[in-house]
Amino acid sequence: MDFDLTDDQRMLKDSVDRLVADTYGFEQRKQILKSPEGWSRDNWQRLADLGLLGVNLSEDQGGFGGGPVEMMLVADAFGRGLVAEPFFATCVLGAGLLRHTGQVDHVAAVAAGELLLAFAHHERHARYDLSHVTTSALQTGDTWEITGEKSLVLHGDCADKIIVSARVSGAVGDEAGIGLFLVNAAGLARRGYPTQDGLRAAEITFEATKAEAVLSLDGFPIISRVVDEAVAFLCAEAVGAMADMHATTVDYMKTRKQFGRAIGEFQVLQHRAVDMLVQLELARSMALYATMMASDDDAGARGKAISAAKVQVGQSARHVGQEAIQLHGGIAMTMEYKVGHHFKRLTMIEKMFGDTETHLRRLAGLGTAF
Amino acid sequence: MDLSFTAEERAFRAELRDFFHTAVPERIRRKLREGLHASRDEQVESQQILNARGLAVPHWPVAWGGQDWSPIQTYIYQDELQQASVPYPLSFNCAMVGPVIAEFGSQAHKERFLARAANLDDWWCQGFSEPNAGSDLASLRTSAKRDGDFWVIEGQKTWTTQGQYADWIFVLARTDTAVKKQEGISFILVDMKTPGVTVRPIQTIDGGVEVNEVWFDNVRVPYDNLVGQENKGWDYAKFLLGNERTGIARIGISKARLLRIRELAAMERMGEGRLIDDPHFREKLVGVEIGLKALEMTQLRVVAQERSLPRGKPNPMSSVLKIKGSELQQATTELMLDVIGPYAAPFFTDEELEGRNETPIGPDDAATAAPMYFNWRKISIYGGSNEIQRNILAKAVLGF
Ligand SMILES: Cc1cc2nc3c(=O)[nH]c(=O)nc-3n(C[C@H](O)[C@H](O)[C@H](O)COP(=O)(O)OP(=O)(O)OC[C@H]3O[C@@H](n4cnc5c(N)ncnc54)[C@H](O)[C@@H]3O)c2cc1C
Numbered sequence: 001m002d003f004d005l006t007d008d009q010r011m012l013k014d015s016v017d018r019l020v021a022d023t024y025g026f027e028q029r030k031q032i033l034k035s036p037e038g039w040s041r042d043n044w045q046r047l048a049d050l051g052l053l054g055v056n057l058s059e060d061q062g063g064f065g066g067g068p069v070e071m072m073l074v075a076d077a078f079g080r081g082l083v084a085e086p087f088f089a090t091c092v093l094g095a096g097l098l099r100h101t102g103q104v105d106h107v108a109a110v111a112a113g114e115l116l117l118a119f120a121h122h123e124r125h126a127r128y129d130l131s132h133v134t135t136s137a138l139q140t141g142d143t144w145e146i147t148g149e150k151s152l153v154l155h156g157d158c159a160d161k162i163i164v165s166a167r168v169s170g171a172v173g174d175e176a177g178i179g180l181f182l183v184n185a186a187g188l189a190r191r192g193y194p195t196q197d198g199l200r201a202a203e204i205t206f207e208a209t210k211a212e213a214v215l216s217l218d219g220f221p222i223i224s225r226v227v228d229e230a231v232a233f234l235c236a237e238a239v240g241a242m243a244d245m246h247a248t249t250v251d252y253m254k255t256r257k258q259f260g261r262a263i264g265e266f267q268v269l270q271h272r273a274v275d276m277l278v279q280l281e282l283a284r285s286m287a288l289y290a291t292m293m294a295s296d297d298d299a300g301a302r303g304k305a306i307s308a309a310k311v312q313v314g315q316s317a318r319h320v321g322q323e324a325i326q327l328h329g330g331i332a333m334t335m336e337y338k339v340g341h342h343f344k345r346l347t348m349i350e351k352m353f354g355d356t357e358t359h360l361r362r363l364a365g366l367g368t369a370f
Numbered sequence: 371m372d373l374s375f376t377a378e379e380r381a382f383r384a385e386l387r388d389f390f391h392t393a394v395p396e397r398i399r400r401k402l403r404e405g406l407h408a409s410r411d412e413q414v415e416s417q418q419i420l421n422a423r424g425l426a427v428p429h430w431p432v433a434w435g436g437q438d439w440s441p442i443q444t445y446i447y448q449d450e451l452q453q454a455s456v457p458y459p460l461s462f463n464c465a466m467v468g469p470v471i472a473e474f475g476s477q478a479h480k481e482r483f484l485a486r487a488a489n490l491d492d493w494w495c496q497g498f499s500e501p502n503a504g505s506d507l508a509s510l511r512t513s514a515k516r517d518g519d520f521w522v523i524e525g526q527k528t529w530t531t532q533g534q535y536a537d538w539i540f541v542l543a544r545t546d547t548a549v550k551k552q553e554g555i556s557f558i559l560v561d562m563k564t565p566g567v568t569v570r571p572i573q574t575i576d577g578g579v580e581v582n583e584v585w586f587d588n589v590r591v592p593y594d595n596l597v598g599q600e601n602k603g604w605d606y607a608k609f610l611l612g613n614e615r616t617g618i619a620r621i622g623i624s625k626a627r628l629l630r631i632r633e634l635a636a637m638e639r640m641g642e643g644r645l646i647d648d649p650h651f652r653e654k655l656v657g658v659e660i661g662l663k664a665l666e667m668t669q670l671r672v673v674a675q676e677r678s679l680p681r682g683k684p685n686p687m688s689s690v691l692k693i694k695g696s697e698l699q700q701a702t703t704e705l706m707l708d709v710i711g712p713y714a715a716p717f718f719t720d721e722e723l724e725g726r727n728e729t730p731i732g733p734d735d736a737a738t739a740a741p742m743y744f745n746w747r748k749i750s751i752y753g754g755s756n757e758i759q760r761n762i763l764a765k766a767v768l769g770f
Contacts, residue, residue, distance in 0.1 A: 128711065152713070195716060259506045268757065322747065325751075333574050335574065336572070340575035355707075355708065357708055
């Protein structure tokens with residue numbers, strides 16, 4: 001095992017860190033979020049130019065040839081900077097599904113920044129059950145028609161193509177019989193809205209919508225694999241966010257004066273900042289563990305690792321987030337201060353692809369986390 | 371020791387419950403139940419309904435509209451009011467400036483302000499905190515200098531809750547810089563329409579606007595707007611903060627939240643069953659309920675001590691109520707997030723939620739779950755942060 005980055009990884013990290021520093025200042029981000037799409041096409045192109053949109057695609061797919069570690073480096077930087085572009089929807093979920101279904105026709109367009117994807121999977125009442133799919137796919141001749149309603153589709157409002165899960169056989173809740181289809185987004189009924197963290201999502205209705213391509217007729221193992229990779233990404237993003245909040249909090253404590261001295265001189269507050277550090281380090285370790293396990297072919301072992309990481313990161317995120325606000329006092333309650341935005345992003349990450357409670361239940365149901 | 375409510379107390383409770391549920395419009399109470407905010411007009415409407423029955427300012431002196439209730443009755447009143455999701459009478463009027471004027475104001479102040487404050491004809495806001503004077507409030511720098519029959523006020527307040535609605539602000543201002551910082555502060559009433567007063571909204575992380583910066587630029591107000599004596603403002607501020615000894619735990623609000631959480635968890639499907647049937651969820655819910663019961667019994671003990679303490683003198687035990695009460699209120703927001711799950715994500719403004727012409731996304735109350743979680747982080751910060759409450763207990767109770 002080697003926790004040091006290779007030279008290539010270090011270069012990647014430097015370039016993504018620099019990009020985020022240059023394009024994601026707090027004021028810049030504010031302007032970006034205010035724009036009609038809620039993110040910046042210019043920044044998207046920059047990401048493409050740096051090769052980041054294809055970071056985990058092979059070189060012959062137009063990518064950078066990286067793997068989970070490279071994704072983690074990107075996630076960490078995006079977490080610090082609160083990047084709003086649809087990277088997660090397009091590159092982690094969308095391109096991930098294309099890659100794992102072996103349908104790589106479109107991935108070069110993703111890497112070039114010419115194609116935005118979204119994954120329409122969640123449905124009302126699914127909670128966090130990935131096999132809860134009622135949307136149906138019907139075959140007539142050699143075309144498939146999709147009918148159903150998908151909810152909370154991340155960046156579903158701006159996607160050019162949507163990958164949708166739909167039932168080809170079996171009952172709601174069966175893992176077997178879930179197909180994955182590629183649908184052209186033009187003409188779909190989409191209701192887009194902002195999310196609490198300043199990103200975007202959409203409700204999407206499919207009414208006998210013709211699929212452009214069948215990605216898989218046995219999609220569940222692929223969905224669960226891509227979701228595991230996605231959770232690993234989110235864990236790393238959360239760690240980036242927590243690290244930034246923690247550093248900001250410590251800095252603030254050293255400069256904010258009350259009662260004639262820096263509040264950081266109160267030992268009781270120092271200990272609180274130290275407890276945040278402990279939580280941050282545990283989260284960082286588990287994000288690494290998730291990264292390490294995200295490409296494991298053993299779905300059982302991979303799933304356990306991912307759940308365990310999501311639990312630790314979720315618990316750390318709550319602790320670090322709440323304490324960062326508390327130790328700042330009123331200032332962190334405002335939109336004009338970065339910490340609150342990190343807090344909101346962390347809260348949303350905690351609610352995505354299984355909240356802490358759900359993953360705890362899952363592991364408890366299995367009897368052990370190892 | 372008799373640990374039961376008397377028949378009279380039970381009848382009193384029933385009567386209040388009936389009144390709150392019938393007299394205060396369901397449309398307003400429903401908003402609070404669902405985590406929305408009462409508008410300015412709804413706050414006024416509700417408080418005026420209470421005031422017409424003598425229920426807006428029961429803890430004020432009887433001569434100024436108060437009730438001669440026992441502390442237990444006051445507790446029952448708060449509990450029922452909060453459980454019924456009735457907007458709490460505006461605390462700046464009823465819990466803060468009203469009692470200070472009643473105790474220390476001139477006869478003219480009392481006649482001019484008290485009835486209007488009780489009826490929310492005047493909306494008051496609290497001008498204490500400044501950018502550099504938060505926990506260390508006594509270091510405040512906004513100054514008031516005497517100029518003949520006037521005060522001239524210069525400086526800036528911040529975090530002024532609902533300053534955008536306010537007709538009046540009560541200000542702590544420095545009137546003597548030569549003495550110990552607590553001894554040079556005065557308590558002055560300022561009409562928000564006075565030239566030189568500027569209000570700038572601050573958006574909070576939930577997306578709402580409930581706090582403001584208030585700037586004073588050469589603001590001239592009559593000398594007689596001084597409450598009590600010059601340079602005694604710190605004492606009045608302490609009286610003001612000590613006056614609400616028991617309401618701060620807001621136990622009734624947490625009870626109402628828990629009820630709502632149960633209702634929604636019973637409607638939320640999970641796997642084959644419902645979320646409310648999940649043992650892990652239930653354990654968490656019951657854990658918070660136990661905490662709330664322990665706090666309620668503590669509150670009753672504090673309430674019972676009330677009679678034996680001088681009026682307006684802070685009871686350090688109220689810091690226990692503030693710490694635990696704020697933690698439990700915050701815990702209810704986390705439970706609600708657990709119930710709402712992924713549907714905490716969509717963001718809508720209050721206006722969009724009220725004018726709802728599109729179907730809401732996800733379960734009932736989904737749209738308010740996250741904003742409330744974000745917003746309620748404030749409860750352990752304002753009104754003396756939980757760290758400051760611990761300092762108080764360490765000093766006043768433990769003798770450190
Ligand atoms: C939503 C909201 C509404 C508000 N409404 C009003 C209002 O209407 N009117 C008004 O006047 N004020 C209002 N306040 C201000 C509130 O009272 C202050 O925020 C509070 O006093 C804390 O001050 P601060 O924010 O400057 O934090 P600071 O005092 O800077 O504190 C920062 C951190 O240091 C800790 N700390 C400070 N001193 C010590 C110490 N000695 N020991 C240990 N820890 C310490 C604090 O607990 C906190 O965690 C409001 C605040 C908020 C957030």
